Amino acid sequence: MNFENLIRLNKYEWEIPQNYRSDMLVPVRLFATRELLEQVMDDKSLEQAVNAATLPGLAGPVIVMPDMHQGYGFPIGGVAATEFPQGVVSPGAIGYDINCGVRLLASNLELNEARDDLDTLATLLNKYCPSGVGKAGVVKVKIPELDRILRDGSRWALKNGYATEADLSRTEEGGRLDGANPDKVSERAKTRGREQVGSLGAGNHFIEVEVVGEIFDEKTAAVFGLRAGCLAVQIHCGSRGLGHQVCTDYVQQFQSVVKKYGIELPDRELVCAPMDTPEGAAYLGAMRAAANFAFVNRQLLAYSARRAFEEIFKTDKAHLHQVYDIAHNMGKVETHEIEGRRLKVCVHRKGATRAFGPGTPGLPPEYQSTGQPVLVPGSMGTASWVLAGTETSMQRSFGSSCHGAGRVWSRSRAKKQVRGDELRRELEARGIKVRAGSMPGLAEETPQAYKDVDMVVETVSAVGIAKKVARLRPVVVIKG
Amino acid sequence: MGFEELPHTADWSIRVWANDLPALFAEAARSMNTLSGVQSAPGPRRKREFEIDGSDSESLLVTFLSEILYAQEDEETVFDTFDIQISGQHLSANLEGDRLRALSKPIKAVTFHDLHIQYTKHGCETTLVFDV
Numbered sequence: 238m239n240f241e242n243l244i245r246l247n248k249y250e251w252e253i254p255q256n257y258r259s260d261m262l263v264p265v266r267l268f269a270t271r272e273l274l275e276q277v278m279d280d281k282s283l284e285q286a287v288n289a290a291t292l293p294g295l296a297g298p299v300i301v302m303p304d305m306h307q308g309y310g311f312p313i314g315g316v317a318a319t320e321f322p323q324g325v326v327s328p329g330a331i332g333y334d335i336n337c338g339v340r341l342l343a344s345n346l347e348l349n350e351a352r353d354d355l356d357t358l359a360t361l362l363n364k365y366c367p368s369g370v371g372k373a374g375v376v377k378v379k380i381p382e383l384d385r386i387l388r389d390g391s392r393w394a395l396k397n398g399y400a401t402e403a404d405l406s407r408t409e410e411g412g413r414l415d416g417a418n419p420d421k422v423s424e425r426a427k428t429r430g431r432e433q434v435g436s437l438g439a440g441n442h443f444i445e446v447e448v449v450g451e452i453f454d455e456k457t458a459a460v461f462g463l464r465a466g467c468l469a470v471q472i473h474c475g476s477r478g479l480g481h482q483v484c485t486d487y488v489q490q491f492q493s494v495v496k497k498y499g500i501e502l503p504d505r506e507l508v509c510a511p512m513d514t515p516e517g518a519a520y521l522g523a524m525r526a527a528a529n530f531a532f533v534n535r536q537l538l539a540y541s542a543r544r545a546f547e548e549i550f551k552t553d554k555a556h557l558h559q560v561y562d563i564a565h566n567m568g569k570v571e572t573h574e575i576e577g578r579r580l581k582v583c584v585h586r587k588g589a590t591r592a593f594g595p596g597t598p599g600l601p602p603e604y605q606s607t608g609q610p611v612l613v614p615g616s617m618g619t620a621s622w623v624l625a626g627t628e629t630s631m632q633r634s635f636g637s638s639c640h641g642a643g644r645v646w647s648r649s650r651a652k653k654q655v656r657g658d659e660l661r662r663e664l665e666a667r668g669i670k671v672r673a674g675s676m677p678g679l680a681e682e683t684p685q686a687y688k689d690v691d692m693v694v695e696t697v698s699a700v701g702i703a704k705k706v707a708r709l710r711p712v713v714v715i716k717g
Numbered sequence: 718m719g720f721e722e723l724p725h726t727a728d729w730s731i732r733v734w735a736n737d738l739p740a741l742f743a744e745a746a747r748s749m750n751t752l753s754g755v756q757s758a759p760g761p762r763r764k765r766e767f768e769i770d771g772s773d774s775e776s777l778l779v780t781f782l783s784e785i786l787y788a789q790e791d792e793e794t795v796f797d798t799f800d801i802q803i804s805g806q807h808l809s810a811n812l813e814g815d816r817l818r819a820l821s822k823p824i825k826a827v828t829f830h831d832l833h834i835q836y837t838k839h840g841c842e843t844t845l846v847f848d849v
Binding site (some may be wrong): 277280306308 | 722726755775780783787791823825
């Protein structure tokens with residue numbers, strides 16, 4: 238793939254036409270500048286997007302966000318909508334970490350009031366929010382209780398005192414996907430998940446304490462509860478071993494399912510099943526159950542973060558209210574207007590965030606006028622963004638936007654070029670407290686390994702699929 | 718027999734080669750240990766036997782490696798000795814190893830992406846992509 242294969246529509250939009258390859262069913266629409274595209278031209282991101290354009294039942298183009306990078310099967314930053322129920326659902330197009338996502342909590346506590354306690358805060362957050370390799374979560378449950386978590390999602394957390402109604406209202410889908418079916422989740426997946434409820438895991442997952450910096454839209458920031466100079470907490474994690482096992486189980490099972498339904502694909506990781514078949518319905522039930530697990534996982538970590546804040550800062554200003562919780566690896570049945578028709582589709586978002594605009598059903602009343610918060614974590618130690626969904630995202634990208642900065646360096650290159658202990662010292666010198674389970678793991682997440690998140694945000698903002706609200710910078714980083 | 722890491726932006730990709738299919742499977746398992754930086758603890762050796770079926774060799778390989786990952790996470794066992802028999806689409810394995818003491822980075826899953834076992838004049842080889 239090179240630039241000659243792409244049609245430049247404008248500075249921020251490109252297309253891979255449907256006739257690029259004979260098995261494509263739809264074109265690929267890329268939201269990116271030339272500079273961002275140059276960073277992925279040597280990897281397989283665009284080839285994977287072309288492969289995604291062969292999934293049966295696609296409605297509208299495959300969309301690729303500016304934070305795109307190479308994944309496996311489906312590119313990270315990809316969005317694809319398939320007609321429900323006759324189109325397919327593809328586990329690999331959602332990913333192993335089902336409902337990996339981000340939660341943002343905000344306070345009215347100013348950085349200046351908290352600066353002296355940041356070190357203690359980092360230690361307490363690290364203590365109360367289990368992270369890294371290992372099993373133990375905030376709670377350990379038996380299988381019947383886990384089934385209730387899988388079925389009820391954040392309603393379980395509310396019933397058990399870990400959440401408030403306000404938290405649920407400000408969580409995508411209220412923290413509970415309808416149609417979750419714990420019976421379609423394997424015993425092995427449940428065994429992996431039952432001790433991990435309320436745990437961060439490792440990899441690129443993190444908890445950060447941030448300070449709200451520049452505000453770009455005062456009115457919307459006020460509705461979201463974001464005040465310049467005040468502390469916020471961002472939690473990034475997913476469904477842990479349970480979700481990984483659900484995806485593993487169904488990708489394996491669907492290897493024969495595609496043969497049964499006569500589906501030919503260019504990559505076995507894209508295996509899929511029509512949603513109106515028993516196999517497709519089973520995966521949807523299991524995937525939704527794993528998504529509910531992830532909502533509870535982030536809710537319990539939010540509960541633990543509040544515990545740390547309350548223990549240190551004995552003031553109401555330190556209360557962490559929820560701004561929003563969103564998924565960026567998920568398959569959701571939604572209704573969108575596509576090429577002039579209102580269609581019910583399964584929107585596969587893999588490394589892409591839902592970005593519903595103002596007036597979209599399902600948003601809490603207070604966000605009906607603003608659109609939903611779109612949370613875009615940047616690379617470690619740089620900046621994160623809060624954006625808002627727009628009407629344009631509903632028209633152009635199935636109500637979706639970017640999910641982060643997007644990697645450009647391999648993990649091995651990052652470890653060769655950066656030492657974890659040096660990076661930690663550098664971050665600490667900039668006033669960022671760091672708690673990390675592994676120094677090589679920290680090195681892998683060096684900011685140089687990622688694109689410039691500001692450039693990514695500039696692109697989605699210019700295309701109009703999200704608008705800038707606020708920019709946050711970290712003061713505490715907790716990594717597994 | 719051996720493996721090498723290939724460039725991949727976000728996950729881990731390797732090329733692995735061996736004289737025959739069972740050795741390829743064993744080497745792929747060893748590659749996961751190396752990439753994850755597993756450290757074993759001294760103590761009584763742990764043994765595990767299992768049998769699996771797959772629709773083809775690639776499917777068998779993914780299932781086999783997924784079993785290893787599961788043992789690593791749930792049973793905290795790291796295997797270093799592999800006796801593998803493959804007959805058609807059936808695999809039987811006798812594994813030995815130690816208790817897992819620590820690892821630097823877990824593998825989330827073994828994917829089918831770019832997975833094609835090829836037979837060469839020296840044996841067989843394939844690429845593998847691990848989600849991390």
